[in-house]
Amino acid sequence: MKLAVIGGGGVRTPLLVNGLVTSDLPIREIALYDPDRPRLALVAGVARRLCRDVALTEWPAPEPCVEGADYVFTSIRVGGIDGRARDEAVALAHGVVGQETVGPGGFAMAMRTIPHVVAYARLVERLAPRAWVINFTNPVGIVTQAVQAETGARIVGICDTPTELFEEVAHALGVPSGECYFDFFGLNHLGWLREVYHAAAPQLARLWDDAEALRRLYRAPLFEPAFLRGLRLLPTEYLYYYYRARDAFENVRRAGESRGAVIARLNADLFAALGKTPADAVAVYERYLAARDAGYMQLESGASTPLARSPWAALTGYDKIALQTVRAIHFNANALIPLDVRNGGNLPELEPDDVVEVPCVVGANGPMPLHVGPLPEAVRPLAVRVKEYERLTVRAALSGDRDLARRALARNPLVGADELAGRLLETLLPA
DSSP: OEEEEETTTSTTHHHHHHHHHTSSSOOOEEEEEOSOHHHHHHHHHHHHHTOTTSEEEEESSHHHHHTTOSEEEEOOOTTHHHHHHHHHHHHHHTTSOOOSSSHHHHHHHHHHHHHHHHHHHHHHHHHOTTOEEEEOOSSHHHHHHHHHHHOOOEEEEOOSHHHHHHHHHHHHHTSOGGGEEEEEEEETTEEEEEEEEETTEEOGGGTTTOHHHHHHTSSSSOSOHHHHHHHTSEEOGGGHHHHTHHHHHHHHHHHTSOHHHHHHHHHHHHHHHHTTOOTTHHHHHHHHHHHHHHTTTHHHHTOSSOOOOOGGGGGOSHHHHHHHHHHHHHTTOOEEEEEEEEOTTSSTTSOTTSEEEEEEEEETTEEEEOOOOSOOTTTHHHHHHHHHHHHHHHHHHHHOOHHHHHHHHHHSTTTOOHHHHHHHHHHHSOO
């Protein structure tokens, strides 16, 4: 089995490689490509120390990397982390919270990224037509939808946010997550858990009146128990940017910098350290991951100290969801995994070709989404509007139409005004 990684110089690559090579998959080669060749060499150096008996190859062009692959992972960041930091700073300067996958930051990232991922998907169609594309590239749902609209590549979007929530909820309920069914629905970074079933019985009623348990579900202080009790749904953490947009903006403004700026510094320190060829390169990388994880959602939520990971967080992560998906397809395991896939009428309020995030049975035929039914009234307007924005963004990125891009950004709930969208567009993506 040959696996290829487009964006192999990304900081997730050693994690992904470690998970793959310690699995039971019959891997003969992991091929890496990244246009930033010095960075790729540093990341590959860490990954190679974890690689055991599997060949890890680096390629100067995407074609030989992809050719003949069974699975192609796409994990690119057009504009780099500095681009993210700039997007977030621009959003903040215009009074809107800056974040790389929602709001103006997510829009700018999608507009820059979609043409490149579509081009890579066409390459996969030509050189590895039977390969599955496992997409990590943010914003995952929008990018996956663009690839499905423009190519025949077999693609599935990956996100670890739903499974992180599942593990937290199962722990709070005191039931094994592997014995539960999680009734989850939504879009990427806009999802809700409606119910948890264990031993054929619904479980969430046990949480609604337990304020302390509801607080513990989220690493950061994102949602008040009374709000969750009224909603009767458990939102994933990214709903914080919609439900408490002003708080998120003010917290980041007070901090004086965005998450992107923090990660840019961490990345610079990591690559400076790896450039010195340390004997403990894996330990250097692990310290970087720990520092990066500790700051997750800290600035936006206003938390006064870095956030500790739950002990069961090791069960989740992009690398683990990717491995589960590849294993389920290869071994025809019919595993149940929340993924970003074509709607096909699953959520009736959305179009059939829209990409949604729902539980899927994953086997040799790929992901088969389970029926989740209509959106609850409490979240329907938000989900429908965000998908309208995503749809317009895909069209704008593929066509290059500036007017369509402005309309898309204005439709984003965190922007909401045509005049503001125009000003943001001119600053984020100058003509």
